[in-house]
Amino acid sequence: MLQRPAAGQAQEPSAPEGATAGRISRRTIVRGAAWSVPVIATAAAMPLAAASAGAPTLKFVNGPYTVGGCSNLTGVTLAATTNGTTPAASTTVSVVLPSGLTWADGFTGPRSFTTDPNGKVVLPAIKATPNAASVPTMGASMTGANATAPVAVTAQVGAKIYDVVSAGNPPATGIPLGSVAVGHGTFLNPDGSLVYFNTVAGKAMPLATNVTSGTTVLIGSTQSYSTYVSGGVAMVQDVATGTTITAAGVPNGSTAVGHATFLAANGDLYYFNSATNASVLVASGVSSAKVSLFAGTQPVLTFVAGGVARAYNATTGNYVTATGVPAGTTAVGHSTYLAPDGLLYYYRAATNTTTVVSSGVSSATTALYGGTDPYVTYVTTGIPAVYSVTNGTYQTATGVPANSVVVGHATYLAPDGRLVYYNAGANAPIVLDTGVTSAVVHLYGGTDPIATYTHNLVC
Structure with missing residues (x-):
């Protein structure tokens, strides 16, 4: 075990390689210094490693959404990430429309879409039907994440x-x-x-x-x-x-x-x-x-x-x-x-x-x-x-x-x-x-x- 010199006591100079036991060789000091650097670097990198392990996210990003009765809602955009920050490219996203909203082509069931390189999906036109509630809610999902968004249906001339x-x-x-x-x-x-x-x-x-x-x-x-x-x-x-x-x-x-x-x-x-x-x-x-x-x-x-x-x-x-x-x-x-x-x-x-x-x-x-x-x-x-x-x-x-x-x-x-x-x-x-x-x-x-x-x- 290495001993620190007593207070006021001068430290002995390092002995040359091959000196008697009790003296530390120059190569040993250099070797110890080399090992100390990775230990410090690893400690600094640990927060970054934790961030990269975040959960996937899925969000409707350009709301709030409003559409008139019997009119089309366009440009609804979803954004997906793998960890909260990294875009989830080429990821399948499923979208479900509530009663009162349909796809503009008349289809009412869920539809799947693939995200672009930026992790985004722009949905095709969505139509408000005559029996739409005042605020129906859209839903979307992908592996590990879900999202919802209300749609205010206005101008229902009845x-x-x-x-x-x-x-x-x-x-x-x-x-x-x-x-x-x-x-x-x-x-x-x-x-x-x-x-x-x-x-x-x-x-x-x-x-x-x-x-x-x-x-x-x-x-x-x-x-x-x-x-x-x-x-x-x-x-x-x-x-x-x-x-x-x-x-x-x-x-x-x-x-x-x-x-x-x-x-x-x-x-x-x-x-x-x-x-x-x-x-x-x-x-x-x-x-x-x-x-x-x-x-x-x-x-x-x-x-x-x-x-x-x-x-x-x-x-x-x-x-x-x-x-x-x-x-x-x-x-x-x-x-x-x-x-x-x-x-x-x-x-x-x-x-x-x-x-x-x-x-x-x-x-x-x-x-x-x-x-x-x-x-x-x-x-x-x-x-x-x-x-x-x-x-x-x-x-x-x-x-x-x-x-x-x-x-x-x-x-x-x-x-x-x-x-x-x-x-x-x-x-x-x-x-x-x-x-x-x-x-x-x-x-x-x-x-x-x-x-x-x-x-x-x-x-």
């Missing part, structure tokens, strides 16, 4: 307004898929928000949130006026001015059934007079009710109370019982009732008489054309038809598909999703759109049919 006279058909942008048309220009969204689409401004206008029922009608045939229940509270709103009034006296949890009219859970029917800020209890034991605006301004409530068909003019306060209409019918439109056996009745208050419009009726409604002329739209034994109460004339809706459902004045929703308006004057159908899921029709100016509807996207 709602439109159709003006039959002008043939204008603007998309109601800002209305999400899954919404339901509930009134003139008005949609109830899946999240409970009620939205009015202003065709002049070309934008959606929020009316209320937490809405359970609602509708919008045309006062004076031109002014949009909404009736709805928000958070259980009955409300009315002038859409043009934004003026909103709580319908005082209407019980919480009621259902909006027409202009300023609400049906309570216990069967009480209320009309709210915004001019006096008071509600009128119209009847109790009500099972169905519809509201029309005579001359564009006078609310007429057609309803069935205790099984009896009745009507009420909110302007005059007058009631009538629909003589000749059997018990147990359902109110389906202005002074119009549908019996369980399929007989459709129209009650003429002026003469206190009832007309059987047709038998075998599956759906029907009555609108006031021009504000005063009752016009019945119905389907009898699967055949769409129309009836002018004033003229007493019947007409088969030629060209409208059989077994359609009435959704408004002269307008039918066919089993295949086509929305069809029947032009009685020309005796011809007009197909407004396809893939339609809900629709309502109002007469702007009393004569111009405006269809508010939702539809599935067709790419």
